[in-house]
Amino acid sequence: MSGPEETVPPGAVTFPADTKVLGAAEKAWTLGLCAECLGRLFGRLGHGLSNPERAHRLAVSLGRTVPPVETTGCTLCRGAFDRWETWIPRAVRAAEGVEWQRFACGSRWDPEILAREETLWVDVGTSHGESARGAFNREWGKRLETATGTLGGPTDPEIVFLADLPVGRVEVTLQPLYVRGRYRKLDRTIPQTRWPCRRCGGIGCDTCAGTGKTYPTSVEEIVAAPFLDATHGEGTRFHGMGREDIDARMLGRGRPFVLEIRRPKVRSIDVAALARSVAERSEGKVEFLEARAAGSADVVRVKEASPSKSYRVEFSVEAPVEKIKEAVSFAASRAIAQRTPTRVAHRRSDLVRERRILDARVVAASSGRFTLDLRAEAGTYIKEWVEGDGGRTEPSLAGTLGAPVKVEALDVLEIHDEE
Numbered sequence: 384m385s386g387p388e389e390t391v392p393p394g395a396v397t398f399p400a401d402t403k404v405l406g407a408a409e410k411a412w413t414l415g416l417c418a419e420c421l422g423r424l425f426g427r428l429g430h431g432l433s434n435p436e437r438a439h440r441l442a443v444s445l446g447r448t449v450p451p452v453e454t455t456g457c458t459l460c461r462g463a464f465d466r467w468e469t470w471i472p473r474a475v476r477a478a479e480g481v482e483w484q485r486f487a488c489g490s491r492w493d494p495e496i497l498a499r500e501e502t503l504w505v506d507v508g509t510s511h512g513e514s515a516r517g518a519f520n521r522e523w524g525k526r527l528e529t530a531t532g533t534l535g536g537p538t539d540p541e542i543v544f545l546a547d548l549p550v551g552r553v554e555v556t557l558q559p560l561y562v563r564g565r566y567r568k569l570d571r572t573i574p575q576t577r578w579p580c581r582r583c584g585g586i587g588c589d590t591c592a593g594t595g596k597t598y599p600t601s602v603e604e605i606v607a608a609p610f611l612d613a614t615h616g617e618g619t620r621f622h623g624m625g626r627e628d629i630d631a632r633m634l635g636r637g638r639p640f641v642l643e644i645r646r647p648k649v650r651s652i653d654v655a656a657l658a659r660s661v662a663e664r665s666e667g668k669v670e671f672l673e674a675r676a677a678g679s680a681d682v683v684r685v686k687e688a689s690p691s692k693s694y695r696v697e698f699s700v701e702a703p704v705e706k707i708k709e710a711v712s713f714a715a716s717r718a719i720a721q722r723t724p725t726r727v728a729h730r731r732s733d734l735v736r737e738r739r740i741l742d743a744r745v746v747a748a749s750s751g752r753f754t755l756d757l758r759a760e761a762g763t764y765i766k767e768w769v770e771g772d773g774g775r776t777e778p779s780l781a782g783t784l785g786a787p788v789k790v791e792a793l794d795v796l797e798i799h800d801e802e
């Protein structure tokens with residue numbers, strides 16, 4: 384047997400006020416509530432009616448006077464539902480000069496009003512009450528949609544309006560704008576992200592010539608510059624899929640990343656054209672490839688990925704090439720016990736991790752200098768695997784050879800994130 388709800392055609396108005404509902408309404412009628420607040424006591428009952436319309440129907444059923452639509456004299460909401468002419472212009476003013484298509488809205492209430500409302504539900508005996516905040520947010524959202532021609536809703540808003548009812552102010556939060564893609568770094572002096580000066584922590588001092596930075600620029604700053612110009616944003620966060628050493632180049636298809644632009648005023652930007660301008664603006668040091676719009680979910684995806692990577696290492700050692708090849712295949716075929724390198728021990732916990740070299744081969748050799756292409760699991764410290772790190776990486780190429788090995792240059796050839 385089907386229930387009564389299933390026989391109601393879509394869009395129909397229903398308000399099944401039974402004797403329990405009428406009894407609760409009778410109790411509420413003398414409490415000095417406005418039509419909105421009275422109707423809202425049964426706001427989750429039926430479909431297709433506004434709360435004042437619910438109150439009107441109840442008044443007819445009970446033979447009572449219809450409560451005032453004006454809410455100023457209401458003992459519960461104290462006029463909160465009468466001030467749209469105030470809230471709408473305040474919201475529009477607070478967001479002046481900002482571009483958006485999707486918004487969310489909320490409100491901050493005097494907690495005493497919300498508590499009184501819940502007490503009221505118990506006192507009159509209704510189980511259909513809708514909260515003042517929920518109703519306010521819904522009505523405000525509808526009116527904001529009409530006034531601004533934009534779309535309200537909780538999914539992926541670009542701007543959030545918060546009406547602070549006790550204070551009488553609208554707070555605006557601009558959600559970040561995200562773009563993603565891959566970067567190539569063709570320079571051995573640029574760190575991936577802005578690196579605050581160690582001495583002053585970023586404030587600016589003599590050591591950093593007042594810049595607050597250890598390095599004059601970074602991939603983050605280079606990639607962000609045209610996007611900050613175009614969006615009038617207030618800053619960026621850079622989310623890379625791992626990072627290479629400052630003196631390592633990032634070649635191949637580049638490294639995936641997400642750029643988060645904070646408080647953007649402009650959102651309709653030509654992502655591809657801005658990304659193309661990165662190479663020119665950086666004089667070829669950094670390229671931004673496969674650029675596209677992104678969302679906060681892409682940050683999680685990029686941060687959680689742990690792809691294997693291919694590298695090219697140039698190193699010098701006093702040994703014949705046959706011995707090198709032998710040592711490479713021996714050391715590469717065994718699980719590596721890699722203790723946190725000395726150079727990163729100040730920011731990573733000191734652990735021994737097991738890693739694997741997936742593939743390694745010598746591709747060039749000339750008088751004491753060798754080029755090695757290799758592929759390794761995520762999190763392998765390549766320089767340490769080649770040089771040995773004073774025995775902290777075992778086995779290593781240097782350890783297997785029994786001779787000191789020096790890495791001359793290191794490049795990342797590919798991030799295998801799509802395999």
Ligand SMILES: [Zn+2]
Binds near residue numbers: 418421458461462
């Ligand atoms: Zn009211």
Ligand SMILES: [Zn+2]
Binds near residue numbers: 580583589590592596
């Ligand atoms: Zn400094």
